[in-house]
Amino acid sequence: MNKSELGLGTWQFGASYGFWTDQDQSASRAVLRLALKSGIIHFDTAPSYGNGLSEQLLSSVLQPRNTLHVASKFMPKTPDLVRNDVLKSLRRLKTEYLDILYLHWPSSALTMKPIMSAACSLIKEGLVREVGACNIPLSYLAEWEDLPLTVLQIPCSLLWVRSMDQYRRYAFDHGMRLVGYSPLGLGLLGGNHSGAPDDGRKNLYVFRPEAHVQFRSLLDELARLAGRKGCTSAQLALLWARSQGFSTIVAGARNKEQLSQLLQTSNLELDEEEKSLLDERARTLTCCAPSSWDNYFGHRW
Numbered sequence: 001m002n003k004s005e006l007g008l009g010t011w012q013f014g015a016s017y018g019f020w021t022d023q024d025q026s027a028s029r030a031v032l033r034l035a036l037k038s039g040i041i042h043f044d045t046a047p048s049y050g051n052g053l054s055e056q057l058l059s060s061v062l063q064p065r066n067t068l069h070v071a072s073k074f075m076p077k078t079p080d081l082v083r084n085d086v087l088k089s090l091r092r093l094k095t096e097y098l099d100i101l102y103l104h105w106p107s108s109a110l111t112m113k114p115i116m117s118a119a120c121s122l123i124k125e126g127l128v129r130e131v132g133a134c135n136i137p138l139s140y141l142a143e144w145e146d147l148p149l150t151v152l153q154i155p156c157s158l159l160w161v162r163s164m165d166q167y168r169r170y171a172f173d174h175g176m177r178l179v180g181y182s183p184l185g186l187g188l189l190g191g192n193h194s195g196a197p198d199d200g201r202k203n204l205y206v207f208r209p210e211a212h213v214q215f216r217s218l219l220d221e222l223a224r225l226a227g228r229k230g231c232t233s234a235q236l237a238l239l240w241a242r243s244q245g246f247s248t249i250v251a252g253a254r255n256k257e258q259l260s261q262l263l264q265t266s267n268l269e270l271d272e273e274e275k276s277l278l279d280e281r282a283r284t285l286t287c288c289a290p291s292s293w294d295n296y297f298g299h300r301w
Contacts, residue, residue, distance in 0.1 A: 003242040007042030008035045009181060009250040013057050014050015018200030027255045032061040034256050038263050044250045046073040046104055047089055055092035063094060071100035073134060076107040079118035086127055097127055100151055102134040105299065113143060120147050137294055138170060156180020156241045156249055158189060158218060158282040159206060160296035168245060179248045183241030190234040191223055204296060211288035218281040225274050238262055239270045240278050
């Protein structure tokens, strides 16, 4: 079974949206140094992660950049502001170009195609190598098929499998790569948070009464299978994500110990029985989310 490339996500390095408010910057730099030493070359960030802090931390460690692959994002504004926002990210990252520029979230209050066209125009300028979309409903993509979008980023997590098959099919049919984020479910799949943490995660649907029983059932199954396999629940959750056929899975780590654990999934294999059992638990849990939700945060921008 082929496993996706492992990339490092950096949301946890910069507090935003009520998450990761107590992250230590020295620990963040230690994670980045270990990632480089271990051969990770794909790094995913965004201006909204700590109001630019995540991008600045990346630049403090990823110099010289050489063959590293850096992706950042932009929030929808007017088309003429896209370039300015990207230039700000480039200055924080101390680089001349982004390998991938993602639309972070769509907005139903704006006409999105001119905004995406403005992002794509940055390819000709050499400021961006590729343009993609993150958290994007498939209905938007149908309107953008004449634009040179090459990458989609969506959740690849046992907490959320709704529409995953449709995205896989769309990406295959249109020659696009899939990048998955949050394979550890914002840290909830490690088995340490059966109850709601006292941060932004407490608002996730898995802590609603109608979903919490199924969430606990998923955690129990992860713990059982991990014990049988001789690994941790977090490793098993990441291994499941890396078996889903995405090109890259972006995982976060708040310290070196967490990253070291995740790196060991390169030496593990998930058999078909284990994958099938986890698939079933994930589908059952996701069915408990409100039908109007198209991501596990419940955002409809």
